[in-house]
Amino acid sequence: xxxxxxxxxxxxxxxxxxxxxxxxxxxxxxxxxxxxxxxxxxxxxxxxxxxxxxxxxxxxxxxxxxxxxxxxxxxxxxxxxxxxxxxxxxxxxxxxxxxxxxxxxxxxxxxx
Amino acid sequence: xxxxxxxxxxxxxxxxxxxxxxxxxxxxxxxxxxxxxxxxxxxxxxxxxxxxxxxxxxxxxxxxxxxxxxxxxxxxxxxxxxxxxxxxxxxxxxxxxxxxxxxxxxxxxxxxxx
Numbered sequence: 001x002x003x004x005x006x007x008x009x010x011x012x013x014x015x016x017x018x019x020x021x022x023x024x025x026x027x028x029x030x031x032x033x034x035x036x037x038x039x040x041x042x043x044x045x046x047x048x049x050x051x052x053x054x055x056x057x058x059x060x061x062x063x064x065x066x067x068x069x070x071x072x073x074x075x076x077x078x079x080x081x082x083x084x085x086x087x088x089x090x091x092x093x094x095x096x097x098x099x100x101x102x103x104x105x106x107x108x109x110x111x112x
Numbered sequence: 113x114x115x116x117x118x119x120x121x122x123x124x125x126x127x128x129x130x131x132x133x134x135x136x137x138x139x140x141x142x143x144x145x146x147x148x149x150x151x152x153x154x155x156x157x158x159x160x161x162x163x164x165x166x167x168x169x170x171x172x173x174x175x176x177x178x179x180x181x182x183x184x185x186x187x188x189x190x191x192x193x194x195x196x197x198x199x200x201x202x203x204x205x206x207x208x209x210x211x212x213x214x215x216x217x218x219x220x221x222x223x224x225x226x
Contacts, residue, residue: 006154043116043203043217044155089154099168100215102154 002027004092006103013080014111021106022074023090030092034100035064035075038087047088048075080110114138116218118204124224130192133221137185137206143167144181145215146189147203155203161187194225 006023013019023033034049050057050064050073057064061078077084090103117136125131137144142163147155158177160167163184172179176195181187191198201220207213 004154041219043205043219045217046214091154099157099160100155102156105152105154 002101004090004101004103006090006106008106009104010107010109012109012111015080015082017080017110019077019080019084019108019110020074021088021090021108022072023092023103024070024072025092026071027092027094028071029094030101031095032093033064033066033073034091035062036089036091036102038089038105044089077108082110082112084108085110116204116206116216118202118218118221120221121219122222122224124226125194127196127225128193130190131194131223132188132190133202133204133223135187135189135204135218137187137204138216140208141206141216142184142209143207143213144187145205145207146179146187147205147217149201149203149220151200158189191223194223196225199223199225 004023004025011019035047036044037047038044048059048062048064050066052068055066063076066073087105087107089105091100093100119134123131144161146158148158149155158172159169159179161181177191179189201222203217203220205215205217207215
């Protein structure tokens with residue numbers, strides 16, 4: 001119930017392509033869904049986050065799509081660049097618990 | 113604004129030895145978190161402090177792990193005795209306060225237990 005399942009584990013996309021990373025959850029009490037970006041040797045950094053009262057949120061080239069009925073959410077990166085190559089984690093939490101539950105991560109490689 | 117500081121960055125120890133990690137959160141951040149990130153997995157919360165007090169330590173292996181936050185600022189995480197399966201990156205994060213404040217992560221301490 002506390003798990004967040006993330007796929008794919010790894011993804012290779014050509015520059016300019018649109019990588020899509022998917023996450024699914026079971027706990028309907030989750031009400032906050034952030035995405036984190038992690039470069040080698042660094043800690044994760046918040047990229048974008050969404051709450052279940054909206055179906056989509058866009059910040060620059062990054063978009064979260066949220067499907068409450070399916071209990072799924074996804075990250076899309078428009079016009080991807082080699083500098084976007086990193087590991088991406090989805091996460092979820094409830095307002096009461098505050099504890100972030102992370103997915104397994106997706107290692108994204110953008111080829112020039 | 114200075115980020116979350118952690119030390120050491122790397123540590124190699126033998127099993128059954130003890131080890132301690134240090135974290136200095138962003139100034140003014142009331143909430144501090146310790147996460148364990150095993151290779152190829154997402155971070156897992158070990159313990160969460162709100163100022164001096166523990167908010168959540170449900171996933172902390174209390175028989176070998178301990179943590180404290182002195183005066184509501186710096187924090188140390190200790191493992192005694194270490195096991196092979198403790199090899200991981202230990203991440204410290206901090207946030208301004210409840211609720212739903214962004215968590216800012218430090219660079220982590222990479223621990224290898226031989």
